[in-house]
Amino acid sequence: MNQPTARPSTSSRVYVARLKGTAVFDPLGDQVGRVHDVVVVMRLKGAPRAVGLVVEVSSKRRVFVPLTRVTSIDSGAVITTGLLNIRRFSQRATETLVVGELLDRQVTFRDGSGTGTVEDVAMEQHRSRDWYVTKLFVRRNAGRGLVGRRGEALVVDVDDVTGLAGTPAQQGATALLATLEDLKPADLADVLHDLPDNRRLEVAAELDDERLADVLEELGEEDRVAIVSGLDLDRAADVLDVMQPDDAADLVSELPVERASQLLERMEPEEAEDVRRLLAYEEHTAGGLMTTEPLILAPEATVATALAHARRQDVTPALAAMIFVVRPPLETPTGRLLGVVHLQRALREPPHQLIGSLLDKDVDALGPTDDIGKVTRLLATYNLTALPVVDENRRLLGAVSVDDVLDHLLPADWREADDDVTDRAMTRTAHG
Known part of the structure; x- marks a missing residue:
């Protein structure tokens, strides 16, 4: 049997041993490092969940990159959103390194046919955009009754073996989080x-x-x-x-x-x-309510690029509904705000269309000192989920979303008001 490669299939399957050493790039095509390992979290039920990459950057420094900030894993390249935390990676008690800990681990086949050694681990991205360990490339160990099958290599489902999870102490912590x-x-x-x-x-x-x-x-x-x-x-x-x-x-x-x-x-x-x-900024002003990281693109970006940014898991639904189009620089405070593109409009256009041709220039912008009353009135009047906040030169400073406004309009103790939610959550936890 040929050993599988790291190239993703149509189901986004990636083999970690072959992923090690793959170059990691930011959205502009600049290399920021190479993959050193993959971090997974074992679960009480279901497949282990892959949560991030350990990336080796300059000077052999290793940092953690959450998989939510990875937009593409392909043959020879990993593309990230460009947001890289350069703090040195520190492994937590409930985390397991695939290359460092799972490869060469001894596992037992559930069908009673003996034991094997893990030589590679495959992860796949599900529709939820989360990554899970689904397959193991295992080589059988020598044993009685395995004449003619010694050293056989095969790909098995992760549920077909036991012993992958590690020590009882690790399993206990994993069970709690599960x-x-x-x-x-x-x-x-x-x-x-x-x-x-x-x-x-x-x-x-x-x-x-x-x-x-x-x-x-x-x-x-x-x-x-x-x-x-x-x-x-x-x-x-x-x-x-x-x-x-x-x-x-x-x-x-x-x-x-x-x-x-x-x-x-x-x-x-x-x-x-x-x-x-x-x-x-004062707490109840547009500046105090805004986020400095809405979806920001240049007018030369395509609809396909805009939709890819809107699909990012770290973007709330309220912010994903609107792309702010500006002149460079694209980091806040940006160049001049040209207008916005509504997600619904972008969905009706071909992928190659430039977003600069789809601008809505009539959306009212807020100043950073505008009070929450004005923010609320504009959101309600125009049925919007977000509004731009600009300075006196119309440079984009950030955006206020409807969820942030609601948080400030509700009473301070609103989270404690719904006992039913707490009861439901505690019941789910008690029964696993």
Whole structure:
């Protein structure tokens, strides 16, 4: 049997051993590093979930790149969104490295036909855009009753073997997270809210950075301040780095001044700069509500490019509905705002069409000091999910989305008001 290659099939299957060493590029085509390993999380039920790549960048430094920031894995190239956290990768207790730990692991075939050695691991992207380990390339070990089959190599489903998960201690931590994995961030936040303080911090510390960031955005002020204050500074800074800048700014503003200052110093410079800019605005103004990372493209971009950006998992549905078209630079504060392209309009056009020809120039822009009342009136009047925020030179500073406005209009304790949601989440957790 020929050993499988890393080239993705029509089902997006990628073999990790062959992926190692593959060049990683940003959207402009510049190489940022090479794949060193793949990080997976074992689950109590179902296939292990692949959560990110360990990428070796300059000076042999290894960093973590979430798979949510990978737009393409193809033969000889991995393409990312360009958002790269350069902090050195630190493996967590519930994470497993495929190349470093799973290759050469001994597994037992469930059909009783003996044992084998894992030589490669295949992951596939599902319709949910999540990646899961689905296949193993295994070579049978010598054993009684296997005459003529010694050394046989075969591809098997991950469910066809046991022994892949590792030590009992690792399995115990995995089992705990597996009971919470399918909960939406808001429901998981309800579960954490009802846990004792120590237990809440233990569970939060075991979540990966992006999952914890999503949960913190759904927690009340007291809970999220307690969690971030209980994490070590570097871990807390990592989590703030992957939060939406407006949510990170809200959280930082709630922390004691000394803790906030320490975290800003440890965050990635670009992320920290976004947070500092947002902290300069009053809370209930367009500047205080906005995110600095909406979907921004140049007029020369195609519809296909715009739709690819809208499909990114880290973009909320409210922000995905509108692409802001500007002159360079494309990072906020950008060049002059030319107009917006609505997702619904883009879906009606051919992929090669330039978005500069689809502009809606009539959407009213906000100033950073405009109050929440004006923001709400404009969103309601024109049935929009987001609005641009510009400076006096019409440079795009960010965008305010309807979900951010709702968060500020609702009472401060609205998350604790729906006991039914908490009861449902706790019931799901109790029964796995």
